[in-house]
Amino acid sequence: MDRLAWSLLLASGVLLAPPRAQAVHVGSPAPDFTATDTYGKTEQLSEYKGKFVVLEWHNRECPYTKKHYSSGNMQALQKEWTGKGVVWFTVISSAPRQQGYVTAEAENAYVKQMKASPTAVLLDPTGKLGHLYSAKTTPDIFIINPQGILIYDGAIDDKPTTDLEDIARAKNYVSAALEEAMAGKEVAVATSRPYGCSVKYAR
């Protein structure tokens, strides 16, 4: 192949990388953010220094989310850990007209119906918060310690399926990370491949 053709080929192969959100690394400070919850209240991450914070990405129509909600697994986690002082934010980054997009009223009704107990549900239809954390799937879990450091980034547990039976025999990464961190130990599994449907950002 002659030089011109090769350099044209090279030029077409080397693309500009898309603008990247601030990279989120376990062990580094978690990016601060402000977001609005379903009651119109503004929440800011830095307000919660001194507490553990869990971010749970959510899409009620996704079969993986349904697995954890219809079984009561997610609600049980929320209840257990908010009871121990953890701040739990459910985040919805679905863009308008995409799967999982909901109005505040609809989401509040869902939370009541599902008997969920997050500290708040953050609505992120522009995907700003999702892209800030590079949230990939629903569910996708991020855990921030009282010093503001990200200590977990990944899946809710180690069984990446939609089967309800897998919940009982799965190792739950969220509970493991919070237990270890609260006991002053290092988090054994600090990252895992998050599993679920892709977050429905705007196209």
Add this chain to the structure above:
Amino acid sequence: MLARPLQGRLSPFLLPRGRCPRLPHVSASRIVYCLPHRAESTHRKIMTLCTNHNTRSATRAIADLVEVSRRNNAALKRMLRRAYATPLVLLSLASGARDGTSPVSSLHAKTELIAEKDSIQPGQNSWLGLHFELESGWHIYWINPGDSGEPPRVQWLLPTGFRAGSIQWPAPQRIEDHSLVDYGYEGEALLMVPVQAPGSLAGTEPVKFEATVKWLVCREICIPERADLALSLPVQRKGARKQSHWQELFTRTRARLPKQVPNDWRVTALSEKDRFVLNIETGSLEPQATFFPLEPNQIENASPQELGRLARGVRLKLRKSDQLLRPLSRLKGVVELGPGRVYLIDVPVLASNS
């Protein structure tokens, strides 16, 4: 199929395969009979109705057509019974299959258990395959699904003494999804599995293989689906076995299975601050290359792979994943250099000198 052609009253046509995904009872395994001069217009009517997703009138109209065919099928059966009295012929007409199986239709896929050869031989390996035909725009996933998704899983129910190996994954495609990148298959996919027959296989009865397959099929949304598949094959004790009519699909798929890298190639991987540099020296200039990682959380799937020039090969720069916490000791993946040129990469990762 029949000793003499079906004259006069009724003529069969096969319903379009997989084109009516929202009306799963309308499947290709059903042969619709109607008056010959109506066959063409009926076919066109069904095609039009199929594209009117979910309208109640469409559903009703198709149900009416199916009912007419059922009545005509019954009339045909009566006619055949009088003329031939061969239950075997009736069975093949009704099920549309010769080997006791028919494809299973789910909302967005048609799945079938198929075989490369038309029989089993004691002590010999046979290639079976999970054949997926996907609705346009929908995809299933590779062994590493990428940023989201879940690969198909299979649970076998095999006759005594038989052993099934693992799925052989052909090279996938990159599938972009909401600024994330997945690896999977669109259109049609064959997941081949080797099955070993015991040398001690006795008897002359056909052997039945059963597989429960679960998969996730996605377009903008994802749907978990499953199918219980079965395939019966006769036993042939001596002589070379004949190929089944699926041979061509097996051959095509085999060309996309990753091969071992030839001995005279040189493949190295270097770790730089933010990325891996993969050098593949094949002996001649390679104009294209795509890398598919076998393990998750190592490279950033959504980042474009930077192609670089090597006099005798190609260089790929792969951005590291944000989730990669510890240095990587080996880089494992599949690289596609062109049609039918798919290779398995498994190399140690060295620190870069630069």
